[in-house]
Amino acid sequence: MDIYKMSSFSKNEIGGNKAGVVLDADSLDEASMMQIANQVGYSETAFVMKSDMADFKVRFFTPVKEVDLCGHATIAVFNLLKQLNIIKAGIYHQETKAGVLEVKVNDENVYMEQNQPVFYEIISKDHMKHCFNNFMMDYICELPIQVVSTGIKDIMLPIKSLEILLSLEPNLELIKKISDEFNVTGIHAFSLDTYDNNSAHCRNFAPLYGINEESATGTSNGALACYLYKYNNKVNKFTFEQGYVMNEPSEINVEFNLKDNNIERVYVGGKAVRI
Structure with missing residues (x-):
């Protein structure tokens, strides 16, 4: 069985977030998928199967757990399908544990539909301030700290400046504890200061799922x-x-x-290159 290695959301053909992709995975049981994902070792590996309700069924596994949805692995799957001439530009649907979601494939990028946003509890600064070993009392800005989901729940943590964001040293054990407490995948820290005049600069920490830090997270950014x-x-x-x-x-x-x-529909998009 071939395991394709992809890098999604890469900027200028470098960087990005690596994902494994296994096509025609219908014969694999859950234990086999978990074992493959662990051996691949990327933050997620996607397994593509036949579906009775969509064009494809896709399951996503981290090295330690299955997750309902993964943005960068979805981008990897559909870019790969297009590169292998299995699909052409157009609109497709994937069956996931987060529901049946639309995927738009064009010549440049793949855009995946996410669920409509759900806004959960707002968390106090005092509750979060020790999540980083080198924290400063005022490193969090005045925007609310809130759990938000468009398919997977994350804590949105606003940071005052890009300099502070880049210097943060995560306390992984405490982030695990807080992630478990609020039933989230992890913490999505961001600053409105950026390198290239973009919307925000982000860092994502999900040690509860075996991901100490991730280089590109589609669902979190949705x-x-x-x-x-x-x-x-x-x-x-x-x-x-x-x-x-x-x-x-x-x-x-x-x-x-x-x-x-x-907001009626949310789409997260980017390109992916084969490694």
Whole structure:
């Protein structure tokens, strides 16, 4: 069985977030998929199967757990399918544990639909301030700390400056504990200061799922775009930077369909290259 290795959301053909992709995975049981994902060792590996309700069924595994949805692995899957001439540009649907979601494939990028945003609890600064070993009392800015999901729940953590964001040293055990407490995948820290005049610069920490830091997270940035639309900037297109501190620069695009100024559909997009 072939295991393809892809890098999604890469900026200028470098960086990005690596994902494994296994096609024609219908014969694999859950234990086999878990074993393969562990051996591949990337933050997620996607397994593509036949579906009775969509064009494809896709399951996503980290090295230690299955997750309902993964943005960068979806981008990897559909870029690969296009590169192998299995599909052409057009609109497709994938069955996932987060529901049946639309995927738009064009000549340049792949955009995946996410669920409509759900805004959960707001968390106090005092509760979060020790998540980083070198924390400063005022390193969190005045935007709310909130759990948001467009398919996977993450804590949106606003940081005052790019300099502070890049210097953060995660306390992985405490982040695990807080992630478990709030039933989230991890912490998505961001600053509105950026290198390239983009919407935000991000760092993502999900040690509960075996991912100490991830260089590009599609679902988290889909949630962040909805958060920023609610609290900061009423636009329908966002571009996020991530992975720079890991020397894997990444660029993630998010677009909305709006109706009466409400978010009706969320799409996360980017390109992927084969490794």
